[in-house]
Amino acid sequence: QDKVTAKWRGTAANMRVYAEGDGEEVTDMEGKMLGFRRLTYVAVSSVDMFKRFSVEEHVSTSSKVKSSQQRSIRSKVVEQYPDLEPYAEMLMPKKAPMVVAKCHNHIQIVLHEGEPVFFNQRDGPFMPTLKLLHKVPHVMKQVRADKGAIPFVLSGANVMCPGLTSAGGDMPESLEAGTPVAIMAEGKEHAMAIGILTMSTDDIRNKNKGVAIEMVHFLGDDLWTCAHID
DSSP states (O other), X not given: OOOOEEEEEXXXXXXXXXXXXXXXXXOHHHHHHHTOOSOOOOOOOOSSTTSSOOXXXXXXXXEEOOHHHHHXXXXXXXXXXXXXXXXXXXXXXXXXXXXXXXXXXXXXXXXXXXXXXXXXXXXXXXXXXXXXXXXXXXXXXXXXXXXXXXXXXXXXXXXXXXXXXXXXXXXXXXXXXXXXXXXXETTOSSOOEEEEESSOHHHHHHHXXXXXXXXXXXXXXXXXXXXXXX
């Protein structure tokens, strides 16, 4: 199949807006909607996966997992977040059953006494919920967005490069593309969102344009307001 790409123009009504040209590849379904006939199949991760989420509509099952899966999840979480290890036994006790909620779009949510604590999509990295991150803020890599980006982030928008490279932004570490990060806000104490870097922090500094972080979970979204999953 011939490759067709589309340039990302922004978001509107929680849908991506594309124009044909060089840039980001799109999925077959997106291409059909845009009238593209020849497409390359690529994986496109879900943006704002919890912007519209409810237990009644989106949770398929909530059940105890096998001990082997429990060990695997615990191992992956601790490997991804080594500073979380002192809290692992409290959040994911070895001798207690682990309950995982299976949701639409291949999302799974790890529960601690019914409260969401970690989530991932397909085989992607596990990420803590913001409520957990506010309790143990040091366990996740952090970047800081400037004040101008705050209202956009809190509406579920992706973070653009200039929001991190401006005087109010900060990227203290060299991080690779695909790294989950806590998105801090200039002048605020706690993380306002969690996202995944679309490019390395070095590329963000050098290119300084385009989407730097794809939004996953933010203050006020439906995962934030979900206190319990039975």
